[in-house]
Amino acid sequence: MSQLVSTKKTSSIKRKKAISKTTAYTALTVLSIIWIIPLIWMIIQSFAGPEGSKGKLFPTSFSFHWYAELFTNETYPFWRWFLNTLVIALICLVLSTFFTIAMAYVMSRYRFKGRKKLQSLGMILGMFPGFMSMAAIYYIFKSLGMAGDVAWWKMLIALILVYSGSAGLNYYVSKGFFDTVSKSLDEAARIDGATNSQVFFKVILPLSKPIIVYTALMSFLGPWGDFIFSSYLLGNETAAWTVAVGLYRMITKDPELYYNTFMAGAVIVAVPITALFLGLQRFFVEGITGGAVKG
Amino acid sequence: MASLSLKHIYKVYDGGVKAVNDFCMEIEDKEFIVFVGPSGCGKSTTLRMIAGLEEITAGELMIGDEVVNDVEPKDRNIAMVFQNYALYPHMTVRENMAFALRLRKDLSEEEIMARVDEAAKKLDIAQFLDRKPRALSGGQRQRVSLGRAIVRSPKVFLLDEPLSNLDAKLRAQMRTEISKLHKQLATTFIYVTHDQVEAMTMGTRIVVMKLGVVQQIDTPKNLYDYPGNKFVAxxxxxxxxxxxxxxxxxxxxxxxxxxxxxxxxxxxxxxxxxxxxxxxxxxxxxxxxxxxxxxxxxxxxxxxxxxxxxxxxxxxxxxxxxxxxxxxxxxxxxxxxxxxxxxxxxxxxxxxxxxxxxxxxxxxxxxxxxxxxHDTEVSIMPRVPAVNLLQGKVKGGKVDFGGIKFDLPKALALSDGEYQFAIPSDAFRFDGQGANEEIAEGDPKHTVPFDEVPEKYRKKAFVGAICPLPHSEFAHEVPGGALSVEVKGVETIGKTKLLRFDFGGAPVFAIGNQDFRDDLKKINTDIDWKKVSVAGGEELPALNLFNVLSAKMDKERTGKKDFNFGINVEGKIFYCTEYVQQKLFNAAGRKAFDIRLDVDFDPYSVKLAEDGISAVIDSIVDYGAESFAVCKVGDKIVNVYLREGDNVSAGDSVFLALDVSAVGIVEADRGIRII
Incomplete structure (x- = not known):
């Protein structure tokens, strides 16, 4: 009798598990389809034939026409925007990552007067949307001769300064990581004769690959996709535009003409991000601190 | 290979919590010292202060002959082994061990590798040299971290609970290996643990701590056989x-x-x-x-x-x-x-x-x-008894302890009768012992280097400030004894010899000179009456040997960046010697001029002088061989040893000069001893 009861119980648990699993997977599948449809649709549109596909769900023919158009159009020099954005984003990647990591390390390891206050100030400043300061930043750069009616490369430097200047404020995720790295590593290195910078560069940085990769990705993504700051600072100088500004201006100028070009541009924009992510992904997963300390 | 000296070391946190309270210890070369105590007793903090990872609030830490309070960890010539190993995970074992040597930049790569190989052989980890720490077991990791310490051949080895993360069997094995290593390397080891078995089996001497206070410092056997208080027991x-x-x-x-x-x-x-x-x-x-x-x-x-x-x-x-x-x-x-x-x-x-x-x-x-x-939990039968309680019959200015008679000094003019005498075991004088003793006796025995106040500090004098007198001016003679007494036994305890007398059936213990022979039968002695207190009928306390006056640090600008520094003791400014100055600034920083200080000194470290703290003599106490002036400074009492030529009597106004190289200074509010 008891045998029967227990079998019944087991089977009901199994059934419950199966139901909940099926529900979860169904929901997840539906969600991922919803997310991926616009992406696939965009890619399909970008490969439309020369006749275009505006207003249609699917293009009637396929070609690389719009990609060629994108790179040869002289009014809107996409390759130039792409290069601008890439250079800005790469420089910001290096600068912002260093600022963020250094700031996080200092906040995690050093004890100095006003540390707590500085931390909360950073938190509060970080909560304000960045574009609130846009007008102020514009006029500051204008008075410095780096915005408005000036050479295109000056505007690009201004953008780099805007993006990497505030990077230090985003220290808290990295600080959380450093807090988990045992302090006795710093202490051991210090006793071994390392200076502060040697401790940072030789001991802590090599252990921090996951967080450096995360910070680097974030530092790249920000400038790469930013529209608000760049559109405000870069003005009407086509050669100085970034991809976001350029593509937007292009499509608003003539949505009919540039519809498929825009789609091709959008696909191209996604390429570096995907490549970067795939390249750095393994560091995310790999924990490197194993064996440092007991734990 | 070095000795260590910890003098009045304190660690006080911002809230006023004393993590380490007045830690004093001399560690000799090649000793294996174990700090032991329950968690939160300050043992790790002390170790970390020695390592330089933690700032010393007050006190003086010396490694060898050098004060290292403000020396970077890397320049202290120490190595440390951490509880959690703290190996650099991205480096191989070889790189881990070579890290410190490579940073030094004065060794060739071959030499570094030779040292690493030698250390690896010693610790039996040669086969793991090219592995990363994560591929090692706990015991192997701890060996690597020992190896990392060894290759630097440091003067002092610091080990912070190195075995706590290992399982019981491995722990026992590593215990013997560390002891073996200590013998091989013949350097000073300082080992922190909360495990009393580790402490007992490894240490040449053990420091037992509780709530930041040292309870007892002794060899494992003495600690076990003669615990100083209930906690240690x-x-x-x-x-x-x-x-x-x-x-x-x-x-x-x-x-x-x-x-x-x-x-x-x-x-x-x-x-x-x-x-x-x-x-x-x-x-x-x-x-x-x-x-x-x-x-x-x-x-x-x-x-x-x-x-x-x-x-x-x-x-x-x-x-x-x-x-x-x-x-x-x-x-x-x-x-x-x-x-x-x-x-x-x-x-x-x-x-x-x-x-x-x-x-x-x-x-x-x-x-x-x-x-x-029952209340203080202190042992009431210590190895060296502090005080002898004796019944004595007083008759005609003499006291009779069961047939052994001493002359009573004028200061103890008791009427005939029976009294109880409390005679400290260090209150016996022996003929020829310690005559012309350089250091003033009494408690506390502070001696700090005396240096003349440099000329640059005397450009413009403080109004009424005086230069302190050199230490030699305060020398005094210690009288011997004349009464021959039979010695019943001599016991050697550490560096002291404990003599046992028999005063009419009552055992009497006296701390003797360390070069006394063990077969001593008779000795000439006398009692240092100023340390004796009397009860029964008349109550006479012992002479207070611990004078305390309040003080403050003072400064006076003499140039753009030049200052005179002085200590203002009860209204009189003494120029600070550089040593005192440094200590005060180290302990209090910029607040040095605001804090209240207590200056303490024994009667020998103060003398009557032409200029100094003004005082009025209240009375003169005559102990025969020595006499003292009881002086009033404000409402405080200061006992002053009277030297030859000091012809004063009660009611006289005098000036007192301090021996600044023998005074102690305590920060009054936080109770931190600075000197």
Whole structure:
């Protein structure tokens, strides 16, 4: 009798598990389809034939026409925007990552007067949307001769300064990581004769690959996709535009003409991000601190 | 290879919490010192202060001959092994061990590799050199971290609970290996642990700490046999020492010990000879301690010690294989499970068959009894007794201790009668001993380097400021003794010799000179009467040897960036020597001028002078060979040793000069000793 009861119980648990699993997977599948449809649709549109596909769900023919158009159009020099954005984003990647990591390390390891206050100030400043300061930043750069009616490369430097200047404020995720790295590593290195910078560069940085990769990705993504700051600072100088500004201006100028070009541009924009992510992904997963300390 | 000296080391946190309180210790070269104590006792903090990872709030840390308070960890020539190994995970074992050597930049790569290989061979990790730490087991990792320390051949090895993360078997193995390493390397080791077994088996000397305060510093054996207080007695040894409340009463040649529930045992008075006699009144409750192995359950011992035998019954038996631990209850109304203060734990041969509730007869080993004050928990029979309590008959200016007669000085002009004298064991003077002693005697014995106040600090004088007199001006003679007394025994305890006299049947202990011979039979002695206090009829306290005056640090601008610094003691400014200046700034920083200070000094470190702190002489006390002026400074009393030519009498106004190289300075509010 008891045998029967227990079998019944087991089977009901199994059934419950199966139901909940099926529900979860169904929901997840539906969600991922919803997310991926616009992406696939965009890619399909970008490969439309020369006749275009505006207003249609699917293009009637396929070609690389719009990609060629994108790179040869002289009014809107996409390759130039792409290069601008890439250079800005790469420089910001290096600068912002260093600022963020250094700031996080200092906040995690050093004890100095006003540390707590500085931390909360950073938190509060970080909560304000960045574009609130846009007008102020514009006029500051204008008075410095780096915005408005000036050479295109000056505007690009201004953008780099805007993006990497505030990077230090985003220290808290990295600080959380450093807090988990045992302090006795710093202490051991210090006793071994390392200076502060040697401790940072030789001991802590090599252990921090996951967080450096995360910070680097974030530092790249920000400038790469930013529209608000760049559109405000870069003005009407086509050669100085970034991809976001350029593509937007292009499509608003003539949505009919540039519809498929825009789609091709959008696909191209996604390429570096995907490549970067795939390249750095393994560091995310790999924990490197194993064996440092007991734990 | 270096000695260490820790002088009045403090660690005080912002909230005023004293993590380490007045840590004083001299560590000799090649010693293996173990800091032990429960968690939060400040042992790791002390170690980290030695390493330079933690700032020293006040005090002086010397490694070799160098003060290293403000020296970077890397320049202290120390190596440290951490509890969690702290290996660099991204480097191989070889790179880990070579890291410090590579940073030095003065060694060739071959030399570095040679050292790494040698250390690896010593620790038996040569086969792992190219692995990363994560591919090693806990024991191997700890070996690597030892290796990382060895390759640097440091002067001092610091180990912070290195074995806590290992399992029991590995721990025992590493314990012997670290001891072996200490012998091989022949350098100073400082080892922190909370495990008393590690402490007992490894240390040449152990420091027991509790709540930031050093409880006792001694060899493992002495710590076990002569614990200085109840905490040390209970902390060292498993199972812990049995403690009972008891009263003591002298009955002829024996002492009757009465336990709480009126059980009585008798022990020979000789066994408790060092215990202070004031506790033998049959009323004062003391804490009696006896170790489980000193409570015997074998017929032979019980038959031989019928007077210390107790009837009890078996409560719980813990059979450990090599021995059995038996919990008994002295009070039949109480169970033996809870620690009620009447529980008796003893170690028994495991072959003896015992059953629960079986009545047994056990006997205490009377020579292994420990006694502690019930309130202060301090041992009342220390190895070196602090004070002798003696009954003396006074007649015609002489005192008679059972046939041994001393002349009483004028300061102790007692009328004829019987009195009780409290004579400290360090109050005996011996002929020729310590004559012309350079350092002022008395407590505390501070000596700091004296340096002339440099010319640059005297550009413009403080109004009325004076330069301190050199230490040599304060030299004084120590008189010897003339009365020949028979010596009953000489015991060597550490660096002191304890003499035992017999004053008419009463044992008297005296701290003697360390080069006294062990077969000493007779010696010329006298009593240093200023240390003696008298009770019964008339009460006369001992002379206060610890003068305290309040002070403050002062400065005066003499140029753009030049200052005069001085200590203002009760309104009189003495120029600071550089040493004092440095100490004050180290301890208090910019607040040095705001904090209240207490300056303390013994009567020999102050003298009458032409200029100084103004005082009025209240009285003169004459101890025969020495006399002292009792002076009033404001409402404070200062005792001053009178030197030849000091012709003063009560009521005179005088000036007092301090020996700044022998004073102690305490930050009054936080109670931190700065010097």
């Amino acid at each position: 209970g902390f060292i040894g498993t199972p812990q020492m049995n403690f009972f409340d008891a009263t003591l009463r002298k009955v002829g040649d024996e002492v009757e010990i009465t336990f709480a529930n009126d059980r009585k045992v008798l022990v020979p008075a000789e066994c408790l000879v060092k215990a202070q006699s004031k506790y033998f009144d049959g009323e004062t409750v003391v804490t009696l301690g006896i170790r489980p192995e000193d409570v015997h359950y074998d017929d032979e011992f019980v038959a031989a010690h019928p007077k210390t035998a107790l009837d009890t019954s078996v409560g719980i038996i813990e059979a450990l294989g090599s021995e059995s631990i038996v919990y008994c209850e002295l009070d039949p109304n109480s169970d033996s499970i809870s620690d009620s203060g009447t529980r008796l734990v003893l170690k028994v041969d495991p072959r003896i068959q015992l059953s629960v509730d079986q009545p047994i007869k056990v006997a205490l080993d009377p020579t292994r009894i420990h006694l502690f004050d």
